[in-house]
Amino acid sequence: MSCKRVYGMATRDAYGKTLVELGKENPDIVVLDADLSKSTKSILFAKEFKERFFNMGIAEANMVSTAAGLATCGKIPFASSFASFLMCKGFDQLRMSVANPHINAKFIGSHGGISIGEDGASQMGVEDIALACSLPGFVVMIPADEIATRALVRLAAEHIGPVYIRTGRPKAPIIYQPGIQFEIGKANILREGIDVTVIANGLLVQEAIEAACLCSERGIDVRVIDMHTVKPIDVSAIVQSAQTTGAIVTAEEHLLSGGLGAAVAQVAGEHCPVPMGFIGLKDTYAESGLPEELFKKYGLTAEHIVVEIERVIKKK
Amino acid sequence: MDIEGLKEIARTIRRDIITMTAEANSGHPGGSLSAADVITALYFKVMRHDPKNPNWPERDRFILSKGHAVPALYSALARSGYFPPEQLLSLRRFGSPLQGHPEMRRLSGIEASTGSLGQGLSIGAGMALGGKLDNKGYRVYVMIGDGESEEGQIWEVAMSSAYYKLDNLTAIVDYNSQQLDGWVREIMELEPVVDKWKAFGWHVVDINGHDFYQILKALDEAKATKGRPTVVIARTVKGKGVSFMENNVEFHGMAPTKEQKELALKELRS
Ligand SMILES: Cc1ncc(C[n+]2csc(CCOP(=O)(O)OP(=O)(O)O)c2C)c(N)n1
Numbered sequence: 001m002s003c004k005r006v007y008g009m010a011t012r013d014a015y016g017k018t019l020v021e022l023g024k025e026n027p028d029i030v031v032l033d034a035d036l037s038k039s040t041k042s043i044l045f046a047k048e049f050k051e052r053f054f055n056m057g058i059a060e061a062n063m064v065s066t067a068a069g070l071a072t073c074g075k076i077p078f079a080s081s082f083a084s085f086l087m088c089k090g091f092d093q094l095r096m097s098v099a100n101p102h103i104n105a106k107f108i109g110s111h112g113g114i115s116i117g118e119d120g121a122s123q124m125g126v127e128d129i130a131l132a133c134s135l136p137g138f139v140v141m142i143p144a145d146e147i148a149t150r151a152l153v154r155l156a157a158e159h160i161g162p163v164y165i166r167t168g169r170p171k172a173p174i175i176y177q178p179g180i181q182f183e184i185g186k187a188n189i190l191r192e193g194i195d196v197t198v199i200a201n202g203l204l205v206q207e208a209i210e211a212a213c214l215c216s217e218r219g220i221d222v223r224v225i226d227m228h229t230v231k232p233i234d235v236s237a238i239v240q241s242a243q244t245t246g247a248i249v250t251a252e253e254h255l256l257s258g259g260l261g262a263a264v265a266q267v268a269g270e271h272c273p274v275p276m277g278f279i280g281l282k283d284t285y286a287e288s289g290l291p292e293e294l295f296k297k298y299g300l301t302a303e304h305i306v307v308e309i310e311r312v313i314k315k316k
Numbered sequence: 317m318d319i320e321g322l323k324e325i326a327r328t329i330r331r332d333i334i335t336m337t338a339e340a341n342s343g344h345p346g347g348s349l350s351a352a353d354v355i356t357a358l359y360f361k362v363m364r365h366d367p368k369n370p371n372w373p374e375r376d377r378f379i380l381s382k383g384h385a386v387p388a389l390y391s392a393l394a395r396s397g398y399f400p401p402e403q404l405l406s407l408r409r410f411g412s413p414l415q416g417h418p419e420m421r422r423l424s425g426i427e428a429s430t431g432s433l434g435q436g437l438s439i440g441a442g443m444a445l446g447g448k449l450d451n452k453g454y455r456v457y458v459m460i461g462d463g464e465s466e467e468g469q470i471w472e473v474a475m476s477s478a479y480y481k482l483d484n485l486t487a488i489v490d491y492n493s494q495q496l497d498g499w500v501r502e503i504m505e506l507e508p509v510v511d512k513w514k515a516f517g518w519h520v521v522d523i524n525g526h527d528f529y530q531i532l533k534a535l536d537e538a539k540a541t542k543g544r545p546t547v548v549i550a551r552t553v554k555g556k557g558v559s560f561m562e563n564n565v566e567f568h569g570m571a572p573t574k575e576q577k578e579l580a581l582k583e584l585r586s
Contacts, residue, residue, distance in 0.1 A: 035463060035496045035503060043497070055497055057466035057504030058433050085432060118342045118408040120416035122383065122431025287422075289410030297410075 003213035005206050008174040011167040012110040014149035016041025019078060022157050023049045029157065032067050032079040034060045040080040040110040040167075060085050064093035064107070071105040076157060083109025083125025083166050091131055098162050099135035105163075106156045107132075112142070112166035113253030114281070114298060115203055120288040125166065126281055130258025132164035133231045139163045139184055140231040144205040145175045148228055151182035159184060166202065168253075170291055173206035175226065187234040193223035196309050197241035199264050200251040201227050204279065204300065208251050211305035220309060233263045235271070242272040247312045251279035251305055275315035277308035317361055319528045325395060326356040330557045331584045332391035332404055338577035340408040343416070346567040348388040350492040350525070350552040351380075351459060357531045358457055359392040367397035370424040376454050377443050379428045381436020382461035382490065383417040384569070389426075390414050398425040434467030436460065437487055441477045444485035444545075455539065459488045463495025466504045471516070477545045478517030486538040487518075487547040490525065492554035494565050513547045525550025558583055 022029045023045055035058045037043040046053040056063040060081050067077035080086065086109045087094070098105055112125045132140040139159060143149040149167065156163040175190070182188070190205070191212055200208035205226045212222035223245050225237060242248060248268060250261035261278040268274060279300060286294050295301050317325075329352045337343035355378075359365070363376040380389045387407060394401040406412035413423040417431030428439045440458035447454050460470060477485055491509070493500050500506055513520045519541045523530040531550070538546035554568070555561030558580040561572075572580055 033497075035466070037497050039496070055503045058463050058495065059466045059468060059504070061468060089432070089434075118340060118416050120408070120431065121419070122417040122429070287410075288408045288412065288416040293410040 003210060005173040005210070007171040008146045009172070010170055011143050011146065011149040011172050012039070012041045012169065014143075014146035015108055015110070015153055015165075015167050016044035018150045018153040019045040020048050022154065023052065026076065026157070028074060028076050030054070030070055030075045030077050032056055032063050032077060034058055034063045034081040034085065036081050036110070039082070040108065042078070042080050060089035061093045064090035065097040067105045068093070068097035068103045071103045076104065076106065078106045078108060080108040080110060082123060083112040083128040084123060087125065087128040087131045094135055099137055102137045103162055104160050107162070107164045108167060109164065110167045111169045113168060113202065114286040114294045115253060115291040116169045117291045117294065118288050121285040124286055126255050126285065127258070128164070128166055129230055129252070129254050129260065133258060133263065135162070137161055138231060139229065141184070141229050142166045142202040143228055144202055144226055145172045147176040147178060147180060148182065151180070152228060155182060155184050168203060172203060175205055182228070185229045185232045185234055187237040188226040188228065189223065189237070190226055191222065191224040193221040194245055195221045196247040196249060196313050197223040197225060197245045198249045198251060198305060198309070199225045199227045199238070199241070199260065201230065201260055202253050204251040204253055207300065207302045207305055210302035211309065214302060214306050215309055220313065222309065227260055227264070230260050230263055233267060235267050238264055238267045239271045242268050242274045246316045247275045249277040249279065249305060249308045249312055251300070253300060254280055256280040256282055275312045277312040279305055279308055322356055322360055322528050325360050326353050327584055328395060329356055329388060329391040331581055332394070332401070333387045334558070334572060334577055334580045334584065336387045336390070336404050336407040337571040338574065339405050341571050342408055343387055343571050344384040344569050345387070345572060346494070346554040346561060346565070347382060347385040347461065347490065347492065349556045349558065349561065350554045351382075351385045351388045351490045352556070353526050353528065354459065354488055354490065354531055354550050355388050355392050357528060357535065359396050361532060362535050363457065364454070367425070370398060374452060374454055377427045377440065377456045379430065379436040379440045379456070379458045380418055381430055381458055382433065382464050383430030383436070385490070386418045389418065393425040433461065433464040434469040438469060438473040440485055441473050441482055444477070444482040445480060447484050448482070454484070456485050457488065458485070459490055461495070462489055462491045462493065462500050462506055463503075465489060465506055474513065474516040474518065481543050482545045483542050485545040486535065487545065489547060489549050490552055491549050492552045494554045494563070494568065496568050498565055509549055517544055519544055519546040520549065521546060522549045523551065525552035526556055
C-alpha cells in the first residue's frame with residue numbers, strides 16, 4: 001500500500017494461477033467456463049487438468065445449474081464468465097439451483113466494473129454485486145489486488161456454501177504484502193485516521209489510499225478500509241469507523257444501487273447514523289474509452305473521493 | 317449493383333475493419349471479416365433502406381446479434397451514407413458514437429443494442445411481429461454467430477418464430493466454425509445444424525457465405541418462402557481475406573499491429 005501506485009498482475013490472472021494451485025491440492029476442484037476461459041483465465045486450470053475442466057460454450061445459465069449438479073456430487077465447482085454475463089444470464093439459476101438449496105459452488109465474474117474500457121457498456125459488470133448480494137446465503141467478495149485474490153479464492157474453496165467473487169481485467173495496483181491474513185467478512189484497515197473513513201473495494205481501494213494521501217496534505221486525517229467482503233459485511237468495522245471518525249465515504253466500481261455503499265449505509269443507518277457520501281456509478285451505464293478516461297467521467301478517481309470527503313465532513 | 321461491384325465494396329469494408337481495429341488497438345477483426353460479404357449484400361443490394369432517413373418506418377431492419385463484429389456494420393453504414401467514413405477511425409474512442417459494441421441510442425442506423433450474445437434474434441422476432449401487426453411489408457434480417465447459437469435463447473426464438481410463422485424474419489448464421497476459446501466443434505458441437513433448424517420448423521438454406529451469387533440467391537429464397545422463417549447457414553472463414561488471420565482464433569478479439577495492418581491492407585488491395 002502506497003500513495004504512489006505500483007501495478008501488480010490483474011486479479012483475473014491471480015485467479016487463474018490460484019485455481020491451478022487448488023487443482024493440485026484437491027482433486028475435487030472442478031472448473032467450468034462459458035467460452036471465456038482465455039479472458040477469465042480459467043484456461044490456466046484447463047491446460048493442467050483437462051479432465052476436470054468443462055467449457056460449456058456460450059451458455060451461462062446452463063453452466064450455473066450444471067455447476068450446482070456437480071456440487072451435489074461432492075465436487076467443488078468454480079464457474080467463471082464475465083461478471084455481467086454470469087450474474088445477469090445466470091441469475092435465476094443462481095437463485096433456484098444454487099442459493100435456495102445453499103449449494104457449495106463458487107462463481108467468479110471477471111471483467112467487473114467499467115475499467116474494462118474499450119469494449120463498452122455491454123461487457124461491463126456494474127450490477128453483479130447487487131445481484132449476488134440479493135441471493136440469501138451467498139458470500140460476495142471483491143479482491144483489490146493479486147495477493148487478496150489468492151487469499152480470497154483459497155478461502156472460497158474452504159468455505160462451505162455459495163460464493164461469488166468479482167475479478168478485474170486491468171493490472172491492479174499492489175495493496176498487500178505477502179503473508180497478510182484474510183478472513184471472509186472481516187475488513188482490512190489499511191490506514192488509521194480520525195476525521196473520516198473511506199470504505200472501498202476492488203480498484204477503488206488504491207483510489208481511496210491516494211485520496212487519503214491528498215487529504216493529509218490538506219490536514220484531513222482519513223481512515224481507509226478495504227471491504228473485500230460485501231456480504232456478510234463487517235458490521236463492527238463500520239460501527240467502529242462511524243463512532244471514531246463520525247463520517248463515511250464509500251467507493252466502488254459498481255452502480256450505487258445495491259452495492260457496497262448501500263450495504264454500508266444499511267449498517268450505519270441501523271447502528272450509528274453518520275453523514276455519508278457515495279462514490280460509484282450514479283444510475284447510468286458507462287461507455288467505451290480508456291479506463292482512466294472513464295474513471296474521470298464517471299467520478300471514480302481519488303480526486304472525486306477527496307471532493308466527497310470534504311463535502312461529508314462539513315456535515316459532521 | 318452487380319456482383320463485381322459488391323465484391324469491391326466488401327474489399328473496402330474489409331480494409332475499414334483492419335484500419336479501424338488497428339487504430340483502436342482493440343476489437344474483433346476475425347468475426348467482422350467473416351461477416352463482411354453477407355453484410356455487404358444486405359446493405360448494398362438486398363435491403364430497402366434510406367441512409368438519409370434512418371427512421372423510415374418502412375425500412376428493412378438488420379440486427380447484428382453478434383455485436384462484437386460491429387466494425388463490419390459501422391463500415392457498411394458509413395459506406396452507404398449514414399455518416400462520413402472519416403468517423404470510422406473513432407471506433408472505441410472515448411466520446412465516439414462508435415461504441416465497442418452497437419448501441420442504438422448512440423448511432424442512427426443501429427437497430428438494436430447488442431453485445432450480450434443470444435438476444436438479437438429475439439429482438440428481430442419482435443420487430444417481425446410488429447410488422448405483421450401493422451401490415452407493413454418490411455423484412456427483418458438478423459445475423460448470429462455459430463458460437464452464439466449455444467445460447468438457449470437462440471432455440472427459444474427458433475421455436476417462437478416458427479410458431480408465429482414469421483416469414484418476414486430471416487436469420488443468418490455466420491458459421492465461421494470458431495468462437496472465442498477455439499473451434500466450435502471442440503467446445504460445443506453445433507452439427508447437424510441444418511437438421512436442428514429444420515426440426516424447429518424453419519426453412520433452411522445452406523451456402524458458402526463468401527459467394528455473392530449464393531448469398532443473393534439464398535436471400536431471394538427467404539423472401540419467397542411463406543408461412544415460416546428462413547435461416548441462412550452462411551459457411552464462412554473467420555478472418556476471411558487476410559491470409560494470416562484466416563482460421564486464426566488469435567484474431568477473434570485481438571487487433572492487428574501496425575505491421576500486420578500494412579500487410580493486411582496490401583492483401584486487400586483491389
Ligand atoms: C452472453 C455472452 N457471453 C459471452 C460473451 C463473450 N464473447 C464475445 S464474442 C464470443 C464468441 C462468439 O463466437 P461466435 O458467435 O461464433 O462469433 P464469431 O466467431 O463469429 O466472432 C464470446 C464468448 C458475450 N459477448 N456475451
